Amino acid sequence: MNDIVSLNMAMEWLRGLLAGWLPGAFWVDLAMALVGVAAIFGVISGAAVVFVYVERKICGYMQVRIGPNRVGPFGLLQTTADMIKLMSKEDIIPCGADKWAWILAPILLFIPAAGVYAVFPFDNQAIFADVNIGVFYVVALSSQATLPFFMAGWASNSKYALIGGMRTAAQMISYEVPMVFAILAIVMMAGSMRISDIVAVQQQGVWFICLQPLAFVLYVITATAEINRAPFNLVEAESELVAGPFTEYTGMRWALFYLSEYANLLAVSAIAATLFLGGWAGPWLPGWAWFFLKIGFMVYLFLWISWTFPRFRIDHMMAFGWKVLLPLALGNIMLTGIGIYIFKTLN
Amino acid sequence: MNNQWINSERLQALQLKLPEQLEIAVDGVQAAVVTEPPALPALMEELKYGADWQFSMLSSLTAVDYKTYFMVVYHLYSPALRQGIVVKCRCERENPRVPSVTRWWPAEFQEREVYDLLGVFFTGHGDLRRILMPDDYSGHPLRKDFQAPARAEKR
Amino acid sequence: MPKAQTYILNMGPQHPSTHGVLQVVLELDGEKIIKAVPQMGYLHRGIEKLAESRTYPQFIPYTDRLDYVSAMGNNLGYCQTVEKLMQIEVPERAQYLRVIMAELNRIASHLLFMSSLAIDLGATTAMIYGFRDREDILDLFDMVSGARLTYNYIRIGGVMADVPVEFVPAVQRFLDKFPAMMAEYENILMGNEILQARLKNIAVLSGEQALAFGLTGPLLRASGVDYDIRKIEPYGIYDRFDFSVPLGKTGDNFDRYVVRMQEMTESVKIIQQAIDQLPTGEVMAKVPKLIKPPAGDVYHRIENSRGELGYYIVSDGTPKPYRVHVRRPSFINLQMLDKVCRGLMIADAVAVLAVLDPLMGEVDC
Numbered sequence: 001m002n003d004i005v006s007l008n009m010a011m012e013w014l015r016g017l018l019a020g021w022l023p024g025a026f027w028v029d030l031a032m033a034l035v036g037v038a039a040i041f042g043v044i045s046g047a048a049v050v051f052v053y054v055e056r057k058i059c060g061y062m063q064v065r066i067g068p069n070r071v072g073p074f075g076l077l078q079t080t081a082d083m084i085k086l087m088s089k090e091d092i093i094p095c096g097a098d099k100w101a102w103i104l105a106p107i108l109l110f111i112p113a114a115g116v117y118a119v120f121p122f123d124n125q126a127i128f129a130d131v132n133i134g135v136f137y138v139v140a141l142s143s144q145a146t147l148p149f150f151m152a153g154w155a156s157n158s159k160y161a162l163i164g165g166m167r168t169a170a171q172m173i174s175y176e177v178p179m180v181f182a183i184l185a186i187v188m189m190a191g192s193m194r195i196s197d198i199v200a201v202q203q204q205g206v207w208f209i210c211l212q213p214l215a216f217v218l219y220v221i222t223a224t225a226e227i228n229r230a231p232f233n234l235v236e237a238e239s240e241l242v243a244g245p246f247t248e249y250t251g252m253r254w255a256l257f258y259l260s261e262y263a264n265l266l267a268v269s270a271i272a273a274t275l276f277l278g279g280w281a282g283p284w285l286p287g288w289a290w291f292f293l294k295i296g297f298m299v300y301l302f303l304w305i306s307w308t309f310p311r312f313r314i315d316h317m318m319a320f321g322w323k324v325l326l327p328l329a330l331g332n333i334m335l336t337g338i339g340i341y342i343f344k345t346l347n
Numbered sequence: 348m349n350n351q352w353i354n355s356e357r358l359q360a361l362q363l364k365l366p367e368q369l370e371i372a373v374d375g376v377q378a379a380v381v382t383e384p385p386a387l388p389a390l391m392e393e394l395k396y397g398a399d400w401q402f403s404m405l406s407s408l409t410a411v412d413y414k415t416y417f418m419v420v421y422h423l424y425s426p427a428l429r430q431g432i433v434v435k436c437r438c439e440r441e442n443p444r445v446p447s448v449t450r451w452w453p454a455e456f457q458e459r460e461v462y463d464l465l466g467v468f469f470t471g472h473g474d475l476r477r478i479l480m481p482d483d484y485s486g487h488p489l490r491k492d493f494q495a496p497a498r499a500e501k502r
Numbered sequence: 503m504p505k506a507q508t509y510i511l512n513m514g515p516q517h518p519s520t521h522g523v524l525q526v527v528l529e530l531d532g533e534k535i536i537k538a539v540p541q542m543g544y545l546h547r548g549i550e551k552l553a554e555s556r557t558y559p560q561f562i563p564y565t566d567r568l569d570y571v572s573a574m575g576n577n578l579g580y581c582q583t584v585e586k587l588m589q590i591e592v593p594e595r596a597q598y599l600r601v602i603m604a605e606l607n608r609i610a611s612h613l614l615f616m617s618s619l620a621i622d623l624g625a626t627t628a629m630i631y632g633f634r635d636r637e638d639i640l641d642l643f644d645m646v647s648g649a650r651l652t653y654n655y656i657r658i659g660g661v662m663a664d665v666p667v668e669f670v671p672a673v674q675r676f677l678d679k680f681p682a683m684m685a686e687y688e689n690i691l692m693g694n695e696i697l698q699a700r701l702k703n704i705a706v707l708s709g710e711q712a713l714a715f716g717l718t719g720p721l722l723r724a725s726g727v728d729y730d731i732r733k734i735e736p737y738g739i740y741d742r743f744d745f746s747v748p749l750g751k752t753g754d755n756f757d758r759y760v761v762r763m764q765e766m767t768e769s770v771k772i773i774q775q776a777i778d779q780l781p782t783g784e785v786m787a788k789v790p791k792l793i794k795p796p797a798g799d800v801y802h803r804i805e806n807s808r809g810e811l812g813y814y815i816v817s818d819g820t821p822k823p824y825r826v827h828v829r830r831p832s833f834i835n836l837q838m839l840d841k842v843c844r845g846l847m848i849a850d851a852v853a854v855l856a857v858l859d860p861l862m863g864e865v866d867c
Contacts, residue, residue, distance in 0.1 A: 059626075062627055063630035159509065160511075234624075234849070307627050308625075309694065310697050310700065312696060313699070316700075351735055376586055376587060376800040377799070404713070406803060407814060407829040409814055420799075422829075426729055429734065431735075433801065452716070454716070457833075488548060489551055
């Protein structure tokens, strides 16, 4: 069953089809790459549409209310209606805004959010680019997300946006350090930064969540901070700063920012699923089904945390990141190193 | 309902102590001691710190426009002795100036409100400006002779 | 050499967390507040001036709209003031009904306080829980007076009409499920560490400082001062009920929050006793059709949800009052905002405003 419906099979079939039409191997590769890119964008867009609806419904039920239920059966067309509304809004650029920085900010935010998908293992050998520094690529690219927030905050020519931008820079940079160290523990366990190696090691042994529970907890906390979700959503604290760095954005630009937020949420869930929950590996069901199930579980976890807790204050947040999480992450690395050495000595 | 607000017999004791310009008004449910602005600081000092009085809380500060004069009304309360007192200060209408009681009780906002709505000037307040009406408003709405401006044409 | 300078940030009047139309002009150094000046008056409707051209009963709906979240208390204060002036004796059943309504309204007001505190700090779920439970109380008021927010139920001489038969069982049902509600709020809010870190040891005021700011109500009791008008100068029949007055220990924001939660439990006790002792009888005294108090003036105060609510009425013997002044607790409590916020951060200013619980209808009158 695995072999019949795996993504790999689908890709091979498509490659064969294209080889029949196109002249050389180079053109086939190019065509496959374009198909891959389109597929990734399709996944991101589809996931965003689904997750906006899922979040509103889940948070609705947690709050003892129903959530969207008017547009379409069970409110399923709510996101479509929202997108149409956003696309039809007037494009306003605030007077006094730094025009090019302001326009580029949401675009630059979307690029790393989408770019990390290139190394996600959707199925056995169904990775767009299985580079041997896969983890490093993910970390480096996702840290680029700080700059567009700051650009938006500065370029908006509004004090609220500026405060939001400053908070973002502080928060995202501070929480990247413990996150990288948590991921480093996984790299140490797997012995490689290549994503497919990490999945393979988990396939043969146990999922890394069992071997690295502290790293998992650290990763969940720091990822919540990286994607600006509660309790770390002081960047866009609605009750203090209205909407933080993206206060002045409207229409499609705001939709792009919102899309990037969900792409980010999906990305960190996918990373967690890959590094800690075994990626696409699993019995009976095809790989991609397992992958999406694990992502779904992680997304639910993030949403659950987000809708339960109140918000941090900025100095609490910084103190927590630097004085609690970072020592824990470093301690975890040390224990992992000692553990690996003992394991190697015993075998 | 028990009545903790000081009645006229006890007010006479106060009048004996500070005789100048102190009357007692008995009309109304609660008797009041009526004075003029020059005698107000001494009276308030006595009421706040005097052993028989100990009025440490200012319950309410307001003013009434009686067409020929203003009457600033203070309601003081003493949690320690469980008693209340009504002090009225009668001032002229043309140039109403009353000493501020912010020295003894936290009356900042209430005096600003009286200034804003009735035009009574409180000397020694420190920050007497309008509080409810816009800062550039002219006129004092709660006065009896206040004419609301006719609505301007829609511009 | 660049130098740092302070900047002015304008919070409001349109802002998600200024509890209505309050403008706070913040002077900031980075995220620290140097000065926080409240600007009021955006909701000033001239209610005291309007009173001079309305008859005494006509003014009661205006009092509803002062502190619109605890409207029963406003009605009660005004009607008791007029009754004091006219020496009217209110029948027993009406007195008990008034107590039940006022205490139910206190609970509803504190639930709203809790919900807005939760959402100002980011806990949206807790807000919805608070509103859901407040709906039960609003349904009770709807049953009694036909309105959910501005009741016009307590009248001069008694109450508007007797309660329907299903009212007392409905109140009893609400009281029975109240402990479970409080336990849920403890779990999701009071015990939450992030909330405690946001509120504990922020904006600490000692008892003397609180008195020096002119605070009354839960804010004063949170700083440890035992001052509750229901105990000190009981009005109506409050001296017949057995309840305690919760006090705070440290006088920080967390105490201001906890005191209100505990007050809800005390109100439940009062309502339970009132229901048990509710006598039969008239609900309105024999008052003349035209309310014309004798000339004179009177001041009467009650303990409303936000503090000491006082009414000063000057009557000249005509059916319309000569002057009505409302001593509004939120207005005077706002005096503390500037001094208390100095040195705190923007996020703390939001929290201070939330626990101050000002209601702009009352602040601006």
